[in-house]
Amino acid sequence: MDARGQSAKCGKVDIPRAGSIAPALLGWYDAHARALPWRAPPGANRADPYRVWLSEVMLQQTTVAAVIPYFERFTTRWSDVAALAAAPEEEVMAAWAGLGYYSRARRLVECARVVADLGAFPEDEAGLRALPGLGAYTAAAVAAIAFGQRAVVVDANVERVVARLFDIDEPLPAARAAIREAADAITPDARSGDFAQAMMDLGAGICSVRAPQCLICPLRSDCRGQARAEQLPVKPPKKAKAQRIGHAWWIERDGAVWLIRRPASGMLGGMRALPDDGWNARRDGSGNPPLDGGWQEAGRVAHVFTHVALDLAVMVSQGGDNPSGEGEWWPLARLDEAGLPTLYARAAAVAMARKG
DNA sequence: AAGTCGGGGCA
DNA sequence: TGCCCAGACTT
Structure with a gap:
């Protein structure tokens, strides 16, 4: 002034x-x-x-x-x-x-x-x-x-x-x-x-x-x-949002579910999550489950991120081998304390509802 | 300068 | 459904 x-x-x-x-x-x-x-x-x-x-x-x-x-x-x-x-x-x-x-x-x-x-x-x-x-x-x-x-x-x-x-x-x-x-x-x-x-x-x-x-x-x-x-203010036109498809895998044994931790960078970086098929901002998931065994679709979660709209199929199985790699069995009774981001909290709710 | 990165609430 | 929100950071 x-x-x-x-x-x-x-x-x-x-x-x-x-x-x-x-x-x-x-x-x-x-x-x-x-x-x-x-x-x-x-x-x-x-x-x-x-x-x-x-x-x-x-x-x-x-x-x-x-x-x-x-x-x-x-x-x-x-x-x-x-x-x-x-x-x-x-x-x-x-x-x-x-x-x-x-x-x-x-x-x-x-x-x-x-x-x-x-x-x-x-x-x-x-x-x-x-x-x-x-x-x-x-x-x-x-x-x-x-x-x-x-x-x-x-x-x-x-x-x-x-x-x-x-x-x-x-x-x-x-x-x-x-x-x-x-x-x-x-x-x-x-x-x-x-x-x-x-x-x-x-x-x-x-x-x-x-x-x-x-x-x-x-x-x-x-x-x-x-x-x-x-x-006002005048805003620039927005880019179209990509649509992606993915799968999340609900692996349950003895009242606990298998959770992994996502890589530190990228979508939901560093957060606990259900295992999934690698969906991300650039491509659809592979659809390949992490282990064999009677997978069925429990339901789908439509979730919109900033620049991607994801359609996630929530897959549950009956039995099968134990998962390999990094992860932890998380007690279902304390699932609300796991710190799941909203996408996977919604996926978990779908799996639990199907299970009855 | 453009792209990446969540989720919920609102019209 | 689309748009927005007490933006930061990477490429």
Whole structure:
């Protein structure tokens, strides 16, 4: 922003009255902030960095409603970063099951151990950005929300609000440079953490993707894009989703089922799973069972991932040889503790239902 | 710059 | 059904 703090010109985007936006938004936030388990009250200017970091990682591409129960379980079980650093990785992975994007869980443990070695979280954006699993967004968010540092926090909410505020109609992702400049121009030096959270609350509740409520928006007098708010930001066309076919094998002996652990990288990397026929993002499964013996289809699971739609046949057998290779017999009575990702939890439910 | 990586909730 | 979500990381 310029010396008067009232307007700014950023590249292609002219920003009138840049200095008036933050006060209006913060005033609204003081009255309407969502109470969330990881949040300090408005004006606190600091929050527990462990809880802020954990919530921000969980919230990557994940809705607040989905995160809350996981956040509560994690913080109850591991109350600080040292406790999480001391936890076995596979226990953390299992606790993450169902939340998705499992590489986050592995990096979460990695990061916790780095921070435990350091003794504390770095308090500046650059130091945070160097930690595993913290990209530009999360480093800025933790610096601002946990440590009260001025940082320009740009997530999907901020992108949407800023694109509408300044009527930026360049398509994403090319628009990101202009959006970031504009976000920088309206970010205040004081309370930038509250400002970021206020932008997110605004984006979640009022400046929503569909049917934004411009009539009650605290920024409506400054918003140049409200006439076509629902058309902004302009998004690129999506690629068609691949359709794949696969088989999962339910091998049961004496009240236990044979579970394997998936390779660390790739789909559902590092997670416990039923043995399957190698379906992945590039090809259908082979259909070859891991051992002989009267296989029957118990049912099918249709499961949609980010870029693949999978039709998984759940196969059960009567008897047969014991499986070879790495794996473990998991007691059926404790199957809910195995940490199966949703695809295999659904497949297990199909097998159990057929069994009766 | 484009591709990979989950799952649930919503219209 | 399609779209979206407090993105990070690899190629």
